[in-house]
Amino acid sequence: MSDDASGSSLAEKGLQGQDQTVASFEEQGRNGIRRVQHFLHEYPTAIPFLVLVFGVLVFAGVAGHRFYAPFNLSLVLQQVTIIATLGIAETLVILTAGIDLSVGAIMILSSIVMGRFAVVYGVPIAIAFPLGLLTGIVCGLINGLLVAVVKLPSFIVTLGTWSVYGALVIYVSDSETVRSQDIQNIAPMLQWTGNIIKIGGGAVITLGAVLMIAVALAIWYLLNWTAFGRHIYAAGDDPESARLAGINTRNTLIGVYTLAGFICALAGWIIIGRIGAASPLAGQDANLDAITAVVIGGTSLFGGRGSILGTILGALIVGVFRNGLALAGLDSLWQEFTVGILIIVAVTIDQWIRKISA
Amino acid sequence: MKKWKLAGTFMAGMAVVGIASITSAYAADIIGLITKTEGNPYFVKMRQGAQAEAQKLGITLKSYAGKFDGDNDSQVAAIEDLIAQGAKGFAIVPSDSSAIVPTIEKARKAGLMVIDLDTPTDPITAVDATYATDNRKAGLLIGEWAKGTLGDKAKDAKIAFLDLATNQPTVDYLRDQGFMQGFGIDVKDPNKYGDETDPRICGHEMTGGAEDGGRTAMETLLQKCPDINVMYNINEPAAAGGYEALKAAGKDDGSVLVVAIDGGCPGVKNVQAGIIGATSQQYPLKMAVDALDAIEQYAKTGQKPTMPASGFIDTGAQLVTDKPVSGVPSISTAEGLKLCWG
Secondary structure (H helix, E strand, O other): OHHHHHHHHHHHHHOOOOOOOOOOOOOOOOOHHHHHHHHHHHOOOHHHHHHHHHHHHHHHHHOOHHHHOHHHHHHHHHHHHHHHHHHHHHHHHHHOOOOOOOHHHHHHHHHHHHHHHHHHOOOOHHHHHHHHHHHHHHHHHHHHHHHHOOOOOHHHHHHHHHHHHHHHHHHHHOOOOEOHHHHHHHOHHHHHHHOEEEOOOOOEEEHHHHHHHHHHHHHHHHHHHOHHHHHHHHHHHOHHHHHHOOOOHHHHHHHHHHHHHHHHHHHHHHHHHHHOOEOOOOOOOHHHHHHHHHHHOOOOOOOOOOOHHHHHHHHHHHHHHHHHHHHOOOOHHHHHHHHHHHHHHHHHHHHHHHHHHO | OHHHHHHHHHHHHHHHHHHHHHHHHHHOOEEEEEEEEOOOHHHHHHHHHHHHHHHHHOOEEEEEEEOOOOOHHHHHHHHHHHHHOOOOEEEEOOOOOOOOHHHHHHHHHOOOEEEEEEOOOOOHHHOOEEEEOOHHHHHHHHHHHHHHHHHHHHHHOOEEEEEOOOOOOHHHHHHHHHHHHHHOOOOOOOOOOOOOOOOOEEEEEEOOOOHHHHHHHHHHHHHHOOOOOEEEEOOHHHHHHHHHHHHHOOOOOOOOEEEEEEOOHHHHHHHHOOOOOEEEEEOHHHHHHHHHHHHHHHHHHOOOOOOOOOOOEEOOEEEEOOOOOOOOOEEOHHHHHHHOOO
């Protein structure tokens, strides 16, 4: 025993003065920028968070106390609630490397079904409301079946169903708005999401925003702590590997689109609370706004990477910039301009971060 | 194989139905109606009115619409379709007032009678007749009403403008500038808003002509100028959304004067309920019905309607309010509800 020990120590002596590092990867040029790139790769939501902080600081400087007032900041939250909710649904789909152009149309169709059945057709709210939610679920399921079973590209599927659901909106609504006052008299429960909670300092929060945050938490939990959630990331990152690993990607996709449809229906309830009415005219660009929020929030359009928190931040960024620019007295065209720039910057950063894994 | 056979039988069946419907269509005169989009209730109601009139006249109405406001290509395709089908004529709401003109000329050369609706073509002589609504006058009416209602306070007013879209389509600037002229604001360039320097203007925000846009726009303007006491709206849906913002801010006590344009039934009901102070009512149904009658007349007798000196037949706009102001002609909401278009 002692011989052996002395023998090995002898051998170690022989290594003295030699290079003693074990086999490793080269870590050349891991300078400042590289480190930032790695940091962002690990914490992709850092960018939207920093942009949001930057935006808030800049507009606090430019637009002054009017922007910084608690009421105004809580107003921004109210204004982005609908887009953030649709953004959550959109995030689920984009994580699977898909896209859903029909989210806005599903939202409006659901809200019209709720409003019209309850107010115009006199159906009890206990039936009309679930019927509206069911509408969203069925719309999502149809998208999911076409994508996962018929195996059509999601862009094409939802481009088609966007038109189909949009046409159904006109058909079901008969191009008529269900008025705010009629809903208030007959089915006030539909406007529940518009109720306000005062949270001090003049800030107010709507129950719709509370619902949106609850949905965000639920989906965050689902994505991070359940098998289904992990399957969504896996199926988006590399569907073939996911399948070989034993994940039923088909059912995962159907589940994702159906869940997205349900969330859109909840957004339909939230929009009734916000505008009071159930209007076929509302939410015209909501699908593109939702995609904008997701992209600015750092979720990759190529699937497999992104988060719910990022999307909420993305929606808030758009809201803060629009509100801030308007309060600073800039023409509305500059709001459009700025949002466009934000999208391009966000995708550029995403591509840059991706180079690490490539 | 069985599946295909079944599909084949189905297709054949469809083809028979299709041919049957085409042949029956040839029995009656074909008249076309081309609107901007199916997404806008204004045009949907126009189509429904035309459909009812067509049934009454015993003619076949073929209706077309663009995919979006400004979609010229779809309207060109629709006209080519109608020429090919041997239609007697058509009524069109041009999406692009000048780009559509060469195709309209082609149709007229082929013997179709062309009636322009709502938005005049450029030049207005490109069509056989124009039935339009004067949007500047519609704006003027609500501007005069607001000024009259405020009285002495008009000189210290603070006005929110809830407009349509950043690119200022014709209807958008005509209504906006009409309101300003009626209210007594120096409009500078009368075909463009945003160049005025009157301190009573709080700002212009875009609504897309819908409730959600209206609410966000008004929230933003209220943040900018908490002392707003007049809210101008491009249409009634935008006004309904803007009112929700007023309600949330506790300003729904009548301290803010709300004016709009359109005259849709939900809008007139909102005037009745005191949510909107006054609205200018327009008549898209009347436009479509008059146009159909004129084309059918032409198909039967070869007679075309004579145009007044203004170049177009004004289908009119009336102020609807229950709080009339002297010097500004208006009708009550009860009358407005009888004339509203859905």
